[in-house]
Amino acid sequence: MTDRSVPRAVRLSRPMAREVVKEVAKRYGVCIRPVALQRLDTHTGRTEIVDVPCGATLESACPPCAKRNRQLRMAQCREGWHLDHEPAITPNEPDEEQRWLVEFRADVHAQQEAAERAGQDTTDLDALAEGLDEEITEAGMRGHVLGGATGRRVRSTRRRQDAPDLPRRKMTATTLGRTFASPDGRVYRPSLFVTLTLPSYGKVRDGVPLDPDTYDYRRAARDALHFSRLVDRFVQNLRRVAGYDVQYFATVEPQQRLAPHLHMAIRGTLPRAELKQIIAATYHQVWWPPTDTVRFEGEHLPLWQDGTGYLDPDTGEVLPTWDQALDELDDDAQPLHVVNFGEQHNIQSVLAGTRAAGKWLGYLTKYLTKSLADPLDAATGHQARREHAARLVEALRFEPCSPTCANWLRYGIQPKGAKPGMQLGRCRGKAHKPEHLGYAGRRVLVSRKWSNKTLAEHKQDRRTWVLEALGQPDEPIDPHRYVWKPVPAGDANVPPLAVRLLRSVAERQRWRAHMNRLIQNLPATPQAA
Ligand SMILES: [Zn+2]
Numbered sequence: 001m002t003d004r005s006v007p008r009a010v011r012l013s014r015p016m017a018r019e020v021v022k023e024v025a026k027r028y029g030v031c032i033r034p035v036a037l038q039r040l041d042t043h044t045g046r047t048e049i050v051d052v053p054c055g056a057t058l059e060s061a062c063p064p065c066a067k068r069n070r071q072l073r074m075a076q077c078r079e080g081w082h083l084d085h086e087p088a089i090t091p092n093e094p095d096e097e098q099r100w101l102v103e104f105r106a107d108v109h110a111q112q113e114a115a116e117r118a119g120q121d122t123t124d125l126d127a128l129a130e131g132l133d134e135e136i137t138e139a140g141m142r143g144h145v146l147g148g149a150t151g152r153r154v155r156s157t158r159r160r161q162d163a164p165d166l167p168r169r170k171m172t173a174t175t176l177g178r179t180f181a182s183p184d185g186r187v188y189r190p191s192l193f194v195t196l197t198l199p200s201y202g203k204v205r206d207g208v209p210l211d212p213d214t215y216d217y218r219r220a221a222r223d224a225l226h227f228s229r230l231v232d233r234f235v236q237n238l239r240r241v242a243g244y245d246v247q248y249f250a251t252v253e254p255q256q257r258l259a260p261h262l263h264m265a266i267r268g269t270l271p272r273a274e275l276k277q278i279i280a281a282t283y284h285q286v287w288w289p290p291t292d293t294v295r296f297e298g299e300h301l302p303l304w305q306d307g308t309g310y311l312d313p314d315t316g317e318v319l320p321t322w323d324q325a326l327d328e329l330d331d332d333a334q335p336l337h338v339v340n341f342g343e344q345h346n347i348q349s350v351l352a353g354t355r356a357a358g359k360w361l362g363y364l365t366k367y368l369t370k371s372l373a374d375p376l377d378a379a380t381g382h383q384a385r386r387e388h389a390a391r392l393v394e395a396l397r398f399e400p401c402s403p404t405c406a407n408w409l410r411y412g413i414q415p416k417g418a419k420p421g422m423q424l425g426r427c428r429g430k431a432h433k434p435e436h437l438g439y440a441g442r443r444v445l446v447s448r449k450w451s452n453k454t455l456a457e458h459k460q461d462r463r464t465w466v467l468e469a470l471g472q473p474d475e476p477i478d479p480h481r482y483v484w485k486p487v488p489a490g491d492a493n494v495p496p497l498a499v500r501l502l503r504s505v506a507e508r509q510r511w512r513a514h515m516n517r518l519i520q521n522l523p524a525t526p527q528a529a
């Protein structure tokens with residue numbers, strides 16, 4: 001209620017209570033956008049509403065969650081880089097977190113379908129589902145939740161990606177790199193830190209093209225769209241040449257010029273010359289139908305007919321489907337696009353436990369809390385940079401981002417899984433959005449045998465550490481104890497956000513006070529962790 005005894009000017013100068021609570025929550029590392037979920041305890045039969053931190057995806061997490069995620073990523077990167085024993089890989093029983101993720105995902109799927117049937121906008125639900133899929137993969141489950149039963153098309157061998165001409169070692173069944181012994185008998189285990197970039201599209205200064213009219217925006221857009229496939233090829237080639245199951249932890253980050261580039265920590269080492277050879281020889285071919293001829297644009301658009309699909313409004317001719325268009329690629333066909341790395345790269349040899357290792361680790365995870373378009377923020381007010389970004393977004397607008405992209409209609413092809421209401425130039429794919437600038441892939445790429453732990457397991461490590469410090473046993477969690485359900489929006493049982501945040505802050509305060517007391521009572525010569 002407004003206190004009328006206080007002059008209006010004074011009232012207005014007071015920060016909003018909710019904002020203050022948020023600031024306090026941030027200081028305590030408490031999630032400021034918690035997701036309320038209903039939890040049924042099958043042991044007691046009690047149902048309660050529990051707040052789960054929003055920190056699901058790195059891209060949408062609130063600042064405290066993003067910070068916590070980054071710390072987890074650093075722990076994960078550190079543990080795998082110089083591993084000196086083979087990780088044992090055993091598929092884990094889905095734990096509680098994984099279970100609720102899957103249930104939550106299933107529920108979102110049902111909502112997506114309902115919204116679609118009702119002809120409603122599903123953008124938010126799609127984004128949510130995508131984030132959940134990423135997190136489920138993160139939590140250590142392989143494959144797609146809803147089953148990968150999308151009949152993968154097998155192309156003729158002719159168009160398989162050719163393997164570049166590179167030396168090949170015989171494969172050995174190890175994920176560890178070589179060690180080197182010095183004359184004094186010490187054993188060294190060097191690892192690598194590699195930075196890879198895309199080619200030049202024209203001269204730039206301070207991230208802005210000197211001549212925007214000759215800057216190759218189309219190539220920049222296509223390279224960004226297919227960058228993650230190029231990285232996949234690089235890893236394949238790396239493993240072939242190295243002759244062992246090379247493990248890596250990599251992050252994709254924006255350059256000043258707004259092109260994605262890659263930082264990669266690699267376990268083990270290769271001769272620099274060989275690595276340079278691999279970088280130069282790696283490429284990815286995009287075998288998609290040609291987009292040379294624009295068939296529809298402006299007011300002249302294909303028509304949807306139920307049971308038939310999209311057709312030419314003038315002739316009534318049904319447009320070729322995605323599969324038909326692929327079949328039309330004949331022996332003389334050229335790939336729509338070929339991506340390769342640029343000349344700029346950086347290769348560093350890193351020894352376990354050195355200061356340099358720590359420095360590169362910080363570098364790897366530095367930008368994880370930012371979106372790809374973030375370098376723009378640093379230069380707000382710089383008109384040329386905003387124009388540069390706008391040109392790139394425009395170049396991406398009509399570029400097909402995937403086989404299901406609505407933009408295929410522009411070139412007279414029905415997108416894969418065509419449905420009514422598709423609008424060319426309006427594809428909802430992440431890659432077209434200004435904050436993604438063509439790169440819709442994951443920001444952190446971790447090979448399966450890196451630290452032999454999922455992010456969820458790293459989380460569990462921390463929990464165990466804290467509980468041990470508190471002198472409490474870390475009880476094994478019964479994976480079937482809780483059943484989780486989303487709480488419908490506007491549920492009266494969910495208290496206002498400020499109340500929930502304050503509760504979490506109070507909890508955190510109690511916990512911190514307890515930790516402080518413990519630390520003060522430690523013996524004078526504490527053991528190094
Ligand atoms: Zn959060």
Ligand SMILES: [Zn+2]
Pocket residue numbers: 399400401402404405406407427428429432
């Ligand atoms: Zn698209």
